[in-house]
Amino acid sequence: MISTIESNVENPIAQVIFAHGVGADMHHEFMTQIVLLFNQVNINVVRFNFPYMDKRLALGKRYPPDRMPKLLECYKQVINELISTNDRTELPLFIGGxxxxxxxxxxxxxxEDICLLIQGVFCVGYPFHPVNKADKLRLxxxxxxxxxxxxxxxxxxTLGSQAEIVNYKISNLCRCIFLADGDHSLKPRVKSGFTLAQHMESAVNGIKLFIQEHKTNAATNI
Structure with a gap:
């Protein structure tokens, strides 16, 4: 059974699934704050833990992340369970993390099967490459x-700066915005004049605009 948390609001405009990063589980402060900001702009959110993270929490040991096939299977299961247990006839579904x-x-x-169920994807701090390994691209x-x-x-x-990303060849379906002086967690330095709270709010507002631009009647996908 996959651990999930649903954070719902009245009169939502969309449903999103929000997956955690390598070292932070679904209860991490960053995850919790982003979910709160999503709720404030009338978006329902489902969070979940990948299997390796639940294993870490249960045994108190730092296990490495599961390999991509297992991560994909877990995410698919969350999507399918959400659809099977919720009335989504009016809510568009977006996935991200x-x-x-x-x-x-x-x-x-x-x-192909997942694309029939979702309207789009959002990425907060996409890992374009490992730290200090700019030649190992994940495009x-x-x-x-x-x-x-x-x-x-x-x-x-450090997993993909603006200077690096502008030179990458990716699909025209992808759009990237950059937050001033932000690091991999979006945190800017004090001298920038920005705060992490401002950048997190900007991130969610940007995702909301993306959702409004691409949402369709989810009933056509079921």
């Missing part, structure tokens, strides 16, 4: 996508 979670979601955007999900992808990236993200 933080860092690794966003990579998994973006990879699903080329899955394939952004090149093969069948759905629009919206990426929110810190300008100085």
């Amino acid at each position: 933080k860092s690794m979670g966003s990579r998994v979601a973006a990879t699903l955007a080329s899955d 394939e999900p952004l090149q093969n996508t069948r759905k629009p992808i919206f990426i929110v990236q810190g300008e100085r993200d």
